[in-house]
Amino acid sequence: MEDGEQREWGAKAWTYLSSVRSLSPLIQCITNFVSMDLTANTLLSAGASPAMLHSPNESPDFTPQVNALYINVGTLSDTWLPAMELAAQLASKLNKPWVLDPVAAGASRFRLKACLDLISLKPTVIRGNASEIIALAKASFPSTKGVDSSHDSTDAVEAAKSLANSNGAVVAVSGAVDFVTDGNRIVGARNGVPMMQKITATGCAVTALIAAFVATDPSHAMEATASALAVFGVAGELGMETARGPASLRTHLIDSLHGLDQTAVISGVKITAI
Ligand SMILES: Nc1ncnc2c1ncn2[C@@H]1O[C@H](COP(=O)(O)OP(=O)(O)O)[C@@H](O)[C@H]1O
Numbered sequence: 001m002e003d004g005e006q007r008e009w010g011a012k013a014w015t016y017l018s019s020v021r022s023l024s025p026l027i028q029c030i031t032n033f034v035s036m037d038l039t040a041n042t043l044l045s046a047g048a049s050p051a052m053l054h055s056p057n058e059s060p061d062f063t064p065q066v067n068a069l070y071i072n073v074g075t076l077s078d079t080w081l082p083a084m085e086l087a088a089q090l091a092s093k094l095n096k097p098w099v100l101d102p103v104a105a106g107a108s109r110f111r112l113k114a115c116l117d118l119i120s121l122k123p124t125v126i127r128g129n130a131s132e133i134i135a136l137a138k139a140s141f142p143s144t145k146g147v148d149s150s151h152d153s154t155d156a157v158e159a160a161k162s163l164a165n166s167n168g169a170v171v172a173v174s175g176a177v178d179f180v181t182d183g184n185r186i187v188g189a190r191n192g193v194p195m196m197q198k199i200t201a202t203g204c205a206v207t208a209l210i211a212a213f214v215a216t217d218p219s220h221a222m223e224a225t226a227s228a229l230a231v232f233g234v235a236g237e238l239g240m241e242t243a244r245g246p247a248s249l250r251t252h253l254i255d256s257l258h259g260l261d262q263t264a265v266i267s268g269v270k271i272t273a274i
């Protein structure tokens with residue numbers, strides 16, 4: 001039963017990856033300085049088309065052209081926040097999917113409020129690590145050490161459900177198991193390797209990949225989100241077979257994502273309903 005369910009998810013994930021490769025969705029990324037390179041390379045190796053355009057003077061022209069918007073608050077500043085809000089408002093008005101990565105949401109009052117204000121602009125998906133999702137659900141500061149999680153993803157399942165129920169977004173918590181919920185259903189993806197935590201911006205990169213998958217099928221954001229997380233994890237597992245540490249894993253993960261075939265995805269994806 002579980003094997004059949006996993007193969008069904010594997011087939012679904014392969015369909016999403018194939019759609020990203022054939023449609024090459026244009027993804028506007030307003031993301032942090034640390035993650036720009038890995039995020040753009042992850043999107044390219046999956047077949048999507050990244051564009052790191054963040055000026056508020058450009059969004060009125062550019063956001064209407066994109067297939068999805070990705071906002072990441074990692075290196076938030078006073079000047080970037082209005083640009084994020086404007087792009088999110090445009091995406092929501094135009095019914096385009098947009099995805100939020102609330103990096104270090106509980107690290108400061110400024111960041112927590114910025115994330116909660118962005119969430120009021122109706123993201124399609126929110127993907128964070130466990131500490132970030134708990135901080136958002138509780139709206140509490142201080143609640144994280146910084147950008148890294150001090151909780152396991154299992155600790156944040158209830159917080160993820162409550163966040164999804166309070167704002168209508170699909171919420172994903174990453175970790176050893178990636179959980180995805182729409183507030184009602186929950187699925188878990190058990191892919192990836194612990195070494196992925198030792199590469200900066202893997203979380204940011206997988207959130208961008210979620211935006212690309214959701215861009216191909218906005219009305220099934222939960223399925224697209226779980227598939228993106230599992231596919232990224234499979235690429236990490238294959239990359240780890242030849243990596244010697246975090247630096248080479250970064251390279252091999254991108255290579256593996258680019259080279260994934262149907263057999264690797266269908267047999268590698270480990271998603272189940274919880
Ligand atoms: N212990 C783990 N085992 C397997 N994969 C992991 C583990 N921890 C994180 N990952 C994977 O690493 C990526 C980044 O997740 P995470 O480290 O939780 O995000 P962030 O970088 O935002 O803190 C995700 O694809 C996640 O599935």
Ligand SMILES: Cc1ncsc1CCOP(=O)(O)O
Nearest residue numbers: 032034074147201202203204
């Ligand atoms: C280290 C750091 N500092 C601000 S943003 C950032 C990158 C965080 O990336 P991730 O959340 O994917 O670990």
Ligand SMILES: [Mg+2]
Nearest residue numbers: 103129203204
């Ligand atoms: Mg992160």
